[in-house]
Amino acid sequence: MDKMLNSLTVLYGGDVRIKTLVELKQKKKKKT
16 A cells, blocks of 8 residues: 555655646746
């Protein structure tokens, strides 16, 4: 269970990072 939870957290964490990066890029584009 712990291993599964850890991998899920890592995957979810990476997903959130990618989403925030994309959102930041979109915001920068909108500003320009």
